Amino acid sequence: MIMSNAKSSLKIAIAGLGVVGAEVARQVINRSDQLCLAAGVKIQLAAVSARNRSMDRGINLDDIDWHDDAAKLAECDEVDVIVEMIGGSEGVALELVRAALASGKHVVTANKAMIAHHGLELAQLAETNRVNLLFEAAVAGGIPAVKTLREGLSGNDITRVAGILNGTCNFILSTMETTGCDFDEALADAQRLGYAEAEPSFDVDGIDAAHKLTILAAIAFGHQPDFNAVSIQGIRDVSSVDFAYANQLGFRIKLVGVAEPGLMPRMQTCLLPLGSQLAKVNGVLNAVEFHGEPVGSILAVGPGAGGGATSSAVLSDLIDIAVGRGGFPFGQPINTLLDTSAIKNGAWPDNPFYVRLMVVDQPGVLATLTGILNKYAISVEGLLQQGRAPGNAVALVMTTHEAAEINLNRALNEIENLAIVRAKPVAMPILNLDLNK
Numbered sequence: 001m002i003m004s005n006a007k008s009s010l011k012i013a014i015a016g017l018g019v020v021g022a023e024v025a026r027q028v029i030n031r032s033d034q035l036c037l038a039a040g041v042k043i044q045l046a047a048v049s050a051r052n053r054s055m056d057r058g059i060n061l062d063d064i065d066w067h068d069d070a071a072k073l074a075e076c077d078e079v080d081v082i083v084e085m086i087g088g089s090e091g092v093a094l095e096l097v098r099a100a101l102a103s104g105k106h107v108v109t110a111n112k113a114m115i116a117h118h119g120l121e122l123a124q125l126a127e128t129n130r131v132n133l134l135f136e137a138a139v140a141g142g143i144p145a146v147k148t149l150r151e152g153l154s155g156n157d158i159t160r161v162a163g164i165l166n167g168t169c170n171f172i173l174s175t176m177e178t179t180g181c182d183f184d185e186a187l188a189d190a191q192r193l194g195y196a197e198a199e200p201s202f203d204v205d206g207i208d209a210a211h212k213l214t215i216l217a218a219i220a221f222g223h224q225p226d227f228n229a230v231s232i233q234g235i236r237d238v239s240s241v242d243f244a245y246a247n248q249l250g251f252r253i254k255l256v257g258v259a260e261p262g263l264m265p266r267m268q269t270c271l272l273p274l275g276s277q278l279a280k281v282n283g284v285l286n287a288v289e290f291h292g293e294p295v296g297s298i299l300a301v302g303p304g305a306g307g308g309a310t311s312s313a314v315l316s317d318l319i320d321i322a323v324g325r326g327g328f329p330f331g332q333p334i335n336t337l338l339d340t341s342a343i344k345n346g347a348w349p350d351n352p353f354y355v356r357l358m359v360v361d362q363p364g365v366l367a368t369l370t371g372i373l374n375k376y377a378i379s380v381e382g383l384l385q386q387g388r389a390p391g392n393a394v395a396l397v398m399t400t401h402e403a404a405e406i407n408l409n410r411a412l413n414e415i416e417n418l419a420i421v422r423a424k425p426v427a428m429p430i431l432n433l434d435l436n437k
């Protein structure tokens with residue numbers, strides 16, 4: 001895992017010169033002396049692969065070895081590190097990384113999908129070939145979340161990792177809350193500003209954030225990275241009216257990933273108390289909250305995407321390789337990582353819920369509803385009904401005491417079928433992450 005000290009430079013090849021790849025190249029070229037001080041050797045850009053050779057990227061790449069086929073970079077004898085910036089869990093990126101590790105090259109990647117799906121196999125390859133596989137840039141962009149767990153907090157018993165891991169979703173939710181606009185409008189804004197892709201499902205369905213949570217959970221709790229062992233819910237179903245109700249009740253709606261020992265990590269749209277640390281992280285920012293013993297609680301907030309933030313993470317991985325502190329990809333040897341069968345079967349503890357029903361405004365409705373909730377052992381904590389529309393639908397918003405999700409779902413299924421209920425019930429968990437950890 002440690003580079004030969006005899007080398008006077010660390011030669012890198014960048015596969016993919018998009019926003020992040022080009023910024024890494026720019027930093028390596030323009031800040032060569034400063035990076036050399038941190039790395040102890042010169043980090044030298046030796047080769048690149050990108051589809052468009054003629055694009056003006058604001059850097060002079062004339063003397064750099066160009067390859068049209070990114071996979072061929074793995075065959076460049078003089079290259080020490082492949083910097084994979086292509087993306088996608090399969091295809092060229094995976095082919096290149098497999099070949100690079102197998103041929104004894106270190107790999108630095110920002111590819112969360114690939115690490116979430118193939119991290120175990122790739123880490124095994126890295127270990128077998130005694131090279132580094134580093135992916136700080138894959139989680140929360142500029143926030144050093146991977147290193148915080150692998151290094152800064154390595155002496156702790158980690159009890160929870162929770163985070164806002166997708167800037168696009170955080171931007172959309174914040175925009176819906178502050179402007180009152182609906183999901184489609186906020187998404188269009190995110191697309192116009194370049195945060196969301198034209199095809200936004202990876203972001204808004206929680207998949208991108210779940211890739212990152214998969215990686216953090218594996219490192220935090222010493223189990224194999226397993227994307228299929230994460231429960232995922234996105235933000236598409238949130239309605240703008242829920243932000244105002246949540247606010248009146250003292251909460252804010254966020255997409256939050258939570259991982260705890262022995263439990264299936266979950267990515268969910270939930271309510272957080274307005275005063276909690278993560279609730280205050282708005283707009284396109286990311287945040288990760290680490291809880292552990294003996295450290296207590298730590299919050300890291302920062303940009304989760306973009307050339308500057310993500311290249312910062314890539315550069316720190318390159319420096320780690322140069323100085324020989326790459327370590328095991330998931331913080332411990334592969335054969336010590338637990339498999340995920342136990343967490344797949346673990347049930348989450350009960351938690352309170354926010355529930356919104358659209359019901360006909362008429363006497364007796366509340367009695368009918370509480371009767372059904374009572375049948376499933378759901379205890380109502382608070383209730384909010386505003387407006388008056390006799391005979392028409394009004395919103396009835398309630399918070400529950402701690403309840404089992406399965407019971408709540410059964411109750412809501414029954415409630416949905418009542419003639420007095422005019423829309424599909426909305427329910428979101430209320431998480432109080434500042435307590436008990």
Ligand code: HSE
Pocket residue numbers: 165166167168169195203208304305
């Ligand atoms: N699209 C992601 C986000 C960044 O919006 O946070 C890359 O994972």
